[in-house]
Amino acid sequence: MKLSAGFRNTYEEVPDLAKKFVNEAPNETGQRPKSKVSRDALVRTHQRHLKLLSEGSVPVRSLVLPKPYPPARGSVHATSTKTVHLGDLQIDSRDRDAVLLLRTITTPYVWSSTVAVVEDETGDVARVTVWNLEDNVVDPIVTKGSIIAIRQPCWTRLVDGGHHIRVDHPSDLVLLRPDDDLVPETWWNDEDLVTNRDPGQCKQDGDMMFLKKRFRQALELYTRGLQYVSNTPDPAAEIDLYRKRCGVSIVLLRLDDAANDLSEAIATHARSTPELSSSELTNASIVKAWLRNRSTEDPLHISSRIPRPLKELAARIKFDVGINQPTPDYNLPVISAYVGPLTLHVDAANYLCDTEVQNTGSHGRGQFAKRDFKEGDLICVEKAFVLPGYFMQDRNSDCLLYSLGDGTAAPRPGAWLFKELVQKLRWNPSLRKEFFDMTDGGYWEEHGWEVAEDEEIPVDVFRVEYIRRLNCFSAPTRSSDLLNQPPNSNPELRNGFWTHASYINHSCLPNTIRTFIGDLRFLRAARDIAAGEELTNQYVAPDIDINERREKFRTTWGFECDCQLCFTDGSVDKGIRKERLGQFEELKSMVMKLGEKGPPTITSLKKTARALREMEALYSPASAEGQGGEDPYATLPRLALVHPSLFLTEAWRSVKNVDRTIEYAIKLLRNFGIIARTEGKELKVDNQAGFVNVETVRALNYLAEGYTSRGEEELANQCLEKARLWYIIITGSEVGSEQFFGDFGL
Numbered sequence: 001m002k003l004s005a006g007f008r009n010t011y012e013e014v015p016d017l018a019k020k021f022v023n024e025a026p027n028e029t030g031q032r033p034k035s036k037v038s039r040d041a042l043v044r045t046h047q048r049h050l051k052l053l054s055e056g057s058v059p060v061r062s063l064v065l066p067k068p069y070p071p072a073r074g075s076v077h078a079t080s081t082k083t084v085h086l087g088d089l090q091i092d093s094r095d096r097d098a099v100l101l102l103r104t105i106t107t108p109y110v111w112s113s114t115v116a117v118v119e120d121e122t123g124d125v126a127r128v129t130v131w132n133l134e135d136n137v138v139d140p141i142v143t144k145g146s147i148i149a150i151r152q153p154c155w156t157r158l159v160d161g162g163h164h165i166r167v168d169h170p171s172d173l174v175l176l177r178p179d180d181d182l183v184p185e186t187w188w189n190d191e192d193l194v195t196n197r198d199p200g201q202c203k204q205d206g207d208m209m210f211l212k213k214r215f216r217q218a219l220e221l222y223t224r225g226l227q228y229v230s231n232t233p234d235p236a237a238e239i240d241l242y243r244k245r246c247g248v249s250i251v252l253l254r255l256d257d258a259a260n261d262l263s264e265a266i267a268t269h270a271r272s273t274p275e276l277s278s279s280e281l282t283n284a285s286i287v288k289a290w291l292r293n294r295s296t297e298d299p300l301h302i303s304s305r306i307p308r309p310l311k312e313l314a315a316r317i318k319f320d321v322g323i324n325q326p327t328p329d330y331n332l333p334v335i336s337a338y339v340g341p342l343t344l345h346v347d348a349a350n351y352l353c354d355t356e357v358q359n360t361g362s363h364g365r366g367q368f369a370k371r372d373f374k375e376g377d378l379i380c381v382e383k384a385f386v387l388p389g390y391f392m393q394d395r396n397s398d399c400l401l402y403s404l405g406d407g408t409a410a411p412r413p414g415a416w417l418f419k420e421l422v423q424k425l426r427w428n429p430s431l432r433k434e435f436f437d438m439t440d441g442g443y444w445e446e447h448g449w450e451v452a453e454d455e456e457i458p459v460d461v462f463r464v465e466y467i468r469r470l471n472c473f474s475a476p477t478r479s480s481d482l483l484n485q486p487p488n489s490n491p492e493l494r495n496g497f498w499t500h501a502s503y504i505n506h507s508c509l510p511n512t513i514r515t516f517i518g519d520l521r522f523l524r525a526a527r528d529i530a531a532g533e534e535l536t537n538q539y540v541a542p543d544i545d546i547n548e549r550r551e552k553f554r555t556t557w558g559f560e561c562d563c564q565l566c567f568t569d570g571s572v573d574k575g576i577r578k579e580r581l582g583q584f585e586e587l588k589s590m591v592m593k594l595g596e597k598g599p600p601t602i603t604s605l606k607k608t609a610r611a612l613r614e615m616e617a618l619y620s621p622a623s624a625e626g627q628g629g630e631d632p633y634a635t636l637p638r639l640a641l642v643h644p645s646l647f648l649t650e651a652w653r654s655v656k657n658v659d660r661t662i663e664y665a666i667k668l669l670r671n672f673g674i675i676a677r678t679e680g681k682e683l684k685v686d687n688q689a690g691f692v693n694v695e696t697v698r699a700l701n702y703l704a705e706g707y708t709s710r711g712e713e714e715l716a717n718q719c720l721e722k723a724r725l726w727y728i729i730i731t732g733s734e735v736g737s738e739q740f741f742g743d744f745g746l
């Protein structure tokens with residue numbers, strides 16, 4: 001039996017209860033807690049929670065964001081801050097200038113949040129809960145004996161009674177070094193200040209910590225080594241320590257620190273190498289500027305003049321910060337072969353220069369073509385700002401994110417993206433501008449302040465979450481993998497963030513298609529695009545029902561789609577819309593039942609075809625008002641007809657009726673908004689407002705098969721050529737096409 005059986009974990013918030021509590025508990029803002037818990041009781045409870053943790057008795061990790069409030073502004077060392085004690089704090093009332101100095105008296109409990117028992121200078125005790133740290137048990141951020149400063153502290157009520165100090169913004173928690181001026185004299189401890197003064201030993205100990213994945217401790221040891229190496233100048237040791245610390249920083253996504261350390265390592269190397277000692281490489285700021293300039297150019301020939309380990313780190317940092325190349329040249333087969341569930345991050349440059357962000361006039365900012373693109377062309381390629389690489393099959397990676405402010409919840413992919421975004425932004429001030437430039441739906445305007453030009457942009461976790469929700473993408477490991485999924489398998493997609501791509505607006509009838517290979521996001525032209533045209537993308541495939549569609553756009557992204565399809569579907573008489581949906585549902589269940597019965601009979605297919613014809617009538621010119629008698633759907637998708645026409649195409653093919661297969665494949669294309677017809681031996685495909693997707697690629701394959709069996713090879717080849725182009729558009733590359741088309745025997 002487990003020692004802690006029967007003990008309830010109160011450190012893990014139950015989101016539903018927390019939500020109810022937040023919305024229903026009486027307001028006690030400004031009051032003080034009526035009772036206190038003793039030091040012994042707090043520590044005892046904490047020990048039992050540590051026990052639960054060590055036994056693995058923890059629920060699925062739940063990240064909980066309370067009602068929004070902004071982080072404290074400026075530095076904890078600013079003269080305006082004032083030190084307070086636990087006894088001064090009030091419930092739910094934050095004083096922006098207040099700083100609470102605490103010392104942790106327990107090892108931390110680290111799961112959904114980091115929890116520790118702390119004391120203040122007067123000996124008063126409390127439980128502190130810190131959210132949104134990139135923490136883990138083996139390498140905790142706050143350890144027993146840490147001295148911490150909490151900014152804008154207040155008491156927060158716990159659902160089951162009692163109070164704790166809750167911190168949501170990582171910047172509201174500051175870890176203080178023992179020699180920090182803020183540390184009260186009573187907490188000075190000479191032992192803290194006496195450390196190993198041998199840089200070599202520090203490096204060795206740091207290496208050991210690195211191997212044990214205790215990255216923060218490794219950082220600390222390398223930092224200590226660097227402090228002491230300056231006493232006994234030893235360039236080789238110094239370069240080594242900078243290099244090692246740079247490596248750890250890269251693992252921890254601290255690219256700003258990594259670039260600083262590598263610049264110092266390179267400058268030290270140059271100063272101690274006779275042939276470089278009078279070169280620009282001795283200037284660390286010049287090297288740093290090169291590491292961060294996002295260019296593939298190397299006019300100072302830095303990479304060819306430094307030792308290989310430094311050169312490799314430089315490449316790593318440049319790719320991770322993001323570099324741009326001027327052409328869409330990529331070795332897609334090599335990239336695709338490299339990528340897998342555990343190797344998502346590709347060393348490749350971005351290709352962004354032929355697109356630009358501009359104001360649209362009606363939809364905020366949007367992305368525009370700077371040159372003409374032909375159907376299928378690569379328009380832009382971008383490496384992810386963040387694409388979390390957690391293990392999908394691991395229970396340990398289960399994680400949920402709840403926002404109590406608006407009652408929303410995000411499953412694992414969104415929760416992980418949020419966590420990594422907070423981490424990356426927290427440690428890389430240089431990358432914040434590009435991220436916080438993105439739309440947050442007005443959050444910061446309501447809750448934040450105007451950030452001055454020379455002020456560091458704060459990492460407000462609520463703002464990060466709003467930006468995540470409005471701008472992230474769901475991404476498969478490789479888009480081509482999705483073609484080989486068993487039907488209805490619904491594989492889990494990751495959530496990732498691509499900053500340039502986030503400026504693209506939605507259209508149900510997009511002129512571009514996005515695909516993914518690892519952390520590279522590709523955008524290809526779904527049809528010819530002229531320079532100056534706005535680029536659009538489908539955020540999600542449109543629902544058949546215009547009301548559902550509008551609701552989804554409104555609640556998820558806060559906009560009203562004004563594309564031609566939404567306008568036309570929206571103009572249709574309500575009764576006809578209802579009838580379309582009713583008939584669609586009826587036909588769908590009829591088709592499903594047929595599917596269950598084995599191979600279809602000719603009679604059943606004829607019956608289905610009749611039902612489809614009846615539905616087609618609901619898309620006749622008379623169905624939409626105010627269109628002057630013209631067919632409003634002449635070039636538009638007729639979404640309710642897609643499913644039955646797909647069924648009929650495949651069913652006629654299964655009974656080897658070539659003519660009917662061709663007829664229905666053309667219908668299927670047409671219902672996706674793609675008008676395909678033949679003029680003699682020529683195939684004409686008009687796609688002004690249609691969808692290119694796997695079904696339309698298949699429809700072309702069925703046509704190719706049909707024309708082949710009728711001996712119309714030229715038509716078959718044209719279908720196949722188009723299908724191959726569309727395959728590239730929907731998967732990003734040609735990789736896998738042999739197998740895909742081979743499965744059709746083509």
Ligand SMILES: C[S@@+](CC[C@H](N)C(=O)[O-])C[C@H]1O[C@@H](n2cnc3c(N)ncnc32)[C@H](O)[C@@H]1O
Binds near residue numbers: 362438502504
């Ligand atoms: C990923 S961002 C696109 C860039 C955004 N327009 C901007 O200015 O930052 C998504 C937001 O753009 C706006 N948006 C996207 N597509 C739109 C459309 N078709 N019509 C109106 N607004 C749209 C919505 O405000 C949505 O929340």
